[in-house]
Amino acid sequence: MSASNFSTPARPATSARGTTTKRDSLAAELERDPQSSSAKRQQRSQAFTSTLAHASLERQLVAARTAKMELESKLRERDATIERLEGDRRWLAEREKEEREEKEQEREERDHEKRTVDHELRALRNALTALREEHADLQDAHGSLSRTSTQTITTQKAQLSTAMRQVTLLEDELREVKSVADARSRMVEELQNQLDTASTMQVNFGRQNLDDDSWAVLRQELQRQADYMRKLEGANARMSVELTGLRERHASLEVLREEKRDLERKLEGGNKLREEVLRLEAEVQAARQEREEWYKAARLDSPSETPITVTQNLSSLRLTHASLLEEYGASVALLRRREAELADTQVRATELGNIVEQLQQSARSAQDKIAKLEHAGSLADREIGFLQALNASYASEAATHGSSDLEDAKERHIRDLEVLLDEYKTQTRVLEGEVEDLEKQLIVSQDASGDLHEEKVAIAETKSAHAECDAAVEQHLERIETLEQTLFELRGEIGAGRHLPPGVRVLSLRDNPAQQWEDLSKAAMDRLKVENDALLKRLQALEADGARTAQKDEPSEDLVPRNLWEIVVEQKKELEDMVKQKEKRLLRLQQVFTAKSAEFREAIAAIMGVKLAFYPNGQVRVTSQYDLNASFVFQPTSKAEGARMQLIAQGEGGPQDLPQLMRNWIEEEQCVPCFLASITLECYDKWRRDRELGLDE
Amino acid sequence: MAPTKQAPMRQAITLKGSTNLVTEFFKYAVNTILFQRGVYPEDDFHMVKKYGQTVLVTQDLALENYLDKILRQVNKWLLAGGVTQLVVAIISKDTRTPLERWVFDVNLVEQPSAESSEQAAAKPEAEIQAEIRSILKQIVSTVTFLPIIDEPTVFNILAYTSESADVPADEWVDTDPLAIEASKSQQVKLRSFSTDVHRIEAMVAYRYEG
Numbered sequence: 001m002s003a004s005n006f007s008t009p010a011r012p013a014t015s016a017r018g019t020t021t022k023r024d025s026l027a028a029e030l031e032r033d034p035q036s037s038s039a040k041r042q043q044r045s046q047a048f049t050s051t052l053a054h055a056s057l058e059r060q061l062v063a064a065r066t067a068k069m070e071l072e073s074k075l076r077e078r079d080a081t082i083e084r085l086e087g088d089r090r091w092l093a094e095r096e097k098e099e100r101e102e103k104e105q106e107r108e109e110r111d112h113e114k115r116t117v118d119h120e121l122r123a124l125r126n127a128l129t130a131l132r133e134e135h136a137d138l139q140d141a142h143g144s145l146s147r148t149s150t151q152t153i154t155t156q157k158a159q160l161s162t163a164m165r166q167v168t169l170l171e172d173e174l175r176e177v178k179s180v181a182d183a184r185s186r187m188v189e190e191l192q193n194q195l196d197t198a199s200t201m202q203v204n205f206g207r208q209n210l211d212d213d214s215w216a217v218l219r220q221e222l223q224r225q226a227d228y229m230r231k232l233e234g235a236n237a238r239m240s241v242e243l244t245g246l247r248e249r250h251a252s253l254e255v256l257r258e259e260k261r262d263l264e265r266k267l268e269g270g271n272k273l274r275e276e277v278l279r280l281e282a283e284v285q286a287a288r289q290e291r292e293e294w295y296k297a298a299r300l301d302s303p304s305e306t307p308i309t310v311t312q313n314l315s316s317l318r319l320t321h322a323s324l325l326e327e328y329g330a331s332v333a334l335l336r337r338r339e340a341e342l343a344d345t346q347v348r349a350t351e352l353g354n355i356v357e358q359l360q361q362s363a364r365s366a367q368d369k370i371a372k373l374e375h376a377g378s379l380a381d382r383e384i385g386f387l388q389a390l391n392a393s394y395a396s397e398a399a400t401h402g403s404s405d406l407e408d409a410k411e412r413h414i415r416d417l418e419v420l421l422d423e424y425k426t427q428t429r430v431l432e433g434e435v436e437d438l439e440k441q442l443i444v445s446q447d448a449s450g451d452l453h454e455e456k457v458a459i460a461e462t463k464s465a466h467a468e469c470d471a472a473v474e475q476h477l478e479r480i481e482t483l484e485q486t487l488f489e490l491r492g493e494i495g496a497g498r499h500l501p502p503g504v505r506v507l508s509l510r511d512n513p514a515q516q517w518e519d520l521s522k523a524a525m526d527r528l529k530v531e532n533d534a535l536l537k538r539l540q541a542l543e544a545d546g547a548r549t550a551q552k553d554e555p556s557e558d559l560v561p562r563n564l565w566e567i568v569v570e571q572k573k574e575l576e577d578m579v580k581q582k583e584k585r586l587l588r589l590q591q592v593f594t595a596k597s598a599e600f601r602e603a604i605a606a607i608m609g610v611k612l613a614f615y616p617n618g619q620v621r622v623t624s625q626y627d628l629n630a631s632f633v634f635q636p637t638s639k640a641e642g643a644r645m646q647l648i649a650q651g652e653g654g655p656q657d658l659p660q661l662m663r664n665w666i667e668e669e670q671c672v673p674c675f676l677a678s679i680t681l682e683c684y685d686k687w688r689r690d691r692e693l694g695l696d697e
Numbered sequence: 698m699a700p701t702k703q704a705p706m707r708q709a710i711t712l713k714g715s716t717n718l719v720t721e722f723f724k725y726a727v728n729t730i731l732f733q734r735g736v737y738p739e740d741d742f743h744m745v746k747k748y749g750q751t752v753l754v755t756q757d758l759a760l761e762n763y764l765d766k767i768l769r770q771v772n773k774w775l776l777a778g779g780v781t782q783l784v785v786a787i788i789s790k791d792t793r794t795p796l797e798r799w800v801f802d803v804n805l806v807e808q809p810s811a812e813s814s815e816q817a818a819a820k821p822e823a824e825i826q827a828e829i830r831s832i833l834k835q836i837v838s839t840v841t842f843l844p845i846i847d848e849p850t851v852f853n854i855l856a857y858t859s860e861s862a863d864v865p866a867d868e869w870v871d872t873d874p875l876a877i878e879a880s881k882s883q884q885v886k887l888r889s890f891s892t893d894v895h896r897i898e899a900m901v902a903y904r905y906e907g
Contacts, residue, residue: 510868
């Protein structure tokens with residue numbers, strides 16, 4: 001159902017309704033005319049159909065309205081749904097946004113965490129490297145410590161072994177001394193037995209009234225014992241002296257042995273050094289010979305043709321020089337070590353001297369002791385004499401008094417004697433101990449003295465070897481110096497380019513500055529040479545027929561050789577070409593200048609209303625465009641002041657009040673542009689007036 | 698374990714690094730010689746900061762190209778170990794007699810054996826630069842004793858190469874060693890510098906008619 005269907009029949013409907021209201025007049029008209037009645041009928045039918053149509057249309061309209069309402073309601077529902085959906089969407093978008101923000105936050109957190117973790121990782125790595133370095137350092141320290149500890153252990157082991165050896169020696173000596181002591185004790189027992197027999201004899205004497213013979217025997221026996229005692233003391237003194245000496249030697253023995261071992265080792269090193277020195281000397285000799293040969297060869301040959309052998313010699317010489325330098329360094333190091341060792345041995349020698357002094361002091365003290373013992377022995381002798389006298393007095397008393405008193409006295413006396421004997425025994429034991437010690441020291445010192453001598457000899461040998469080494473080292477130093485000098489000179493040979501090592505090429509870039517210069521100068525030289533040759537030829541020719549030429553008096557240009565002439569002509573042509581070019585250029589420039597100046601003048605004339613004419617002497621003629629008679633000549637006052645112009649002449653014409661203008665503008669104001677402007681104005685006025693007059697006429 | 702790990706941490710100079718260092722040194726040494734000996738006018742040079750001091754370097758394009766070409770080839774030779782000596786010869790323009798020969802001996806430093814390699818510490822770059830600086834200073838100071846050159850001069854750079862070295866035949870040619878006569882020759886040994894790979898010994902031989 002289109003819109004046209006709604007609209008078009010509506011109009012006739014309204015018109016029909018209008019017709020119904022005016023029915024009477026119309027009907028009257030229709031009744032008058034049968035045609036009109038039919039028309040009226042037709043009209044009625046039409047109106048009916050139109051009302052029908054109208055009703056149907058109204059129905060349709062209602063239906064349409066209901067449909068519209070429905071549709072509107074539907075639309076509203078839709079809108080509601082849309083709104084709901086929109087709300088949902090917004091809610092979802094918010095949710096999404098929240099989620100995104102959360103995600104962002106989470107990501108940032110992750111990043112932050114990652115960064116912190118990276119930092120930690122880096123720090124840990126740094127710590128790791130530092131710890132590794134520390135570990136390496138500690139390992140080094142541990143290695144050095146272990147080395148030092150092993151060294152100390154070995155030295156201590158060595159000391160221990162020497163100590164053990166000493167201990168075994170001492171034990172052996174102790175055993176010997178014990179055996180000696182046993183023998184002595186046996187002797188003492190014998191003596192006691194003798195004493196016992198003597199006492200029994202004395203008892204017998206007492207029983208047999210102690211006759212003088214037995215007393216004499218006893219006295220003799222006592223005397224014998226005293227002698228033996230004195231002998232023992234003498235032996236003791238001798239042995240103590242020996243003991244002191246031996247003690248000294250024993251003390252120094254071990255030290256000396258160590259020194260001996262050291263020195264032997266050094267001696268071995270020295271021998272090696274000596275061999276090295278010999279070898280080096282031989283090498284140096286050979287090198288010198290080679291150098292001399294080389295010198296000879298070098299003097300004979302030119303540098304670039306040097307034989308290969310010479311350069312090889314040179315290279316070998318260099319090598320030997322280097323090796324000699326090395327050996328020299330090694331020998332110097334060895335020398336330093338030897339010196340250090342020497343200093344050590346000297347220190348040891350002073351220590352030994354100290355020890356000897358100590359031992360001498362101890363010997364002196366021992367001698368004092370012995371003297372004391374001797375004094376004690378003499379005291380004992382005197383006591384024995386006193387006792388003998390006492391014994392004699394007792395004997396006489398016994399002879400005079402009763403036997404029982406005598407026996408008691410004898411028994412007391414014997415007891416005293418026994419006590420005395422015990423004392424002697426203890427003293428003897430002490431002395432025996434001393435003797436044993438002295439014997440031990442004696443044995444040891446005998447050994448030590450032999451070692452000491454050997455050590456001294458060894459030291460002397462090492463010293464002499466050391467001195468030899470020093471001398472050799474000095475010689476080597478001198479040689480090295482001379483070799484260095486020759487090496488420097490030889491380097492100079494190579495550096496100055498006189499010697500070319502074999503297997504070496506000297507190259508330079510083909511296009512080098514020197515070559516360029518040479519080429520340049522060579523070209524000039526070649527040209528000159530050609531000229532010279534030509535001249536010489538010409539000269540020869542002239543000399544050959546000199547007379548004829550002089551007589552014929554040929555024109556002078558014939559004397560110039562052809563080559564030279566050609567060159568000169570060529571040069572002339574070149575120069576002429578150049579002049580032509582320059583002239584052309586100058587002409588063009590002049591043309592340009594004139595064109596430009598004309599343009600300039602035209603512009604001035606058009607703008608300022610004056611024509612300018614420049615004279616070569618710097619003067620400028622100014623002519624007004626409106627009055628050709630009004631012309632002025634200006635001249636620059638001076639070059640220093642620049643463009644300041646001076647009016648020097650004027651034309652015949654000009655405005656009538658020209659003198660006044662000149663006075664006003666030039667003399668008073670001194671303003672040439674204003675003057676010219678006023679002139680231009682005046683001239684223009686005049687020119688216009690003239691033109692108007694001309695036109696009028 | 699730790700020392701072996703530590704070893705690579707020390708930046709030992711490589712052959713290439715050393716070669717570049719030596720080539721660069723040649724560039725500045727040659728420029729200094731050319732300036733100090735007045736081979737080229739002083740206006741041709743401009744100041745450049747190098748090795749912690751001011752060095753004068755040429756601005757002459759032709760000369761720069763020439764030096765560049767030479768140094769590029771020298772770099773190749775150094776990498777292959779084919780060059781033993783570089784000589785800057787100063788020659789009189791008029792008489793064509795060699796007046797001075799600046800000799801730079803190139804020696805390869807013997808590489809230490811495997812067992813001692815750990816002990817040999819790499820030479821720090823600052824030390825090398827100090828050595829180079831002192832050589833350049835010495836070149837400057839040689840003006841005090843070298844004879845004054847009062848004639849126009851020209852120079853040439855000679856390369857002493859081994860016969861086995863690779864030579865671009867179209868650019869490089871065998872040449873005269875430009876020797877100074879023995880009777881008129883004096884020489885002065887200059888300082889030297891060394892990287893872990895190369896050792897450069899400098900010397901100047903000059904013509905002296907006294």
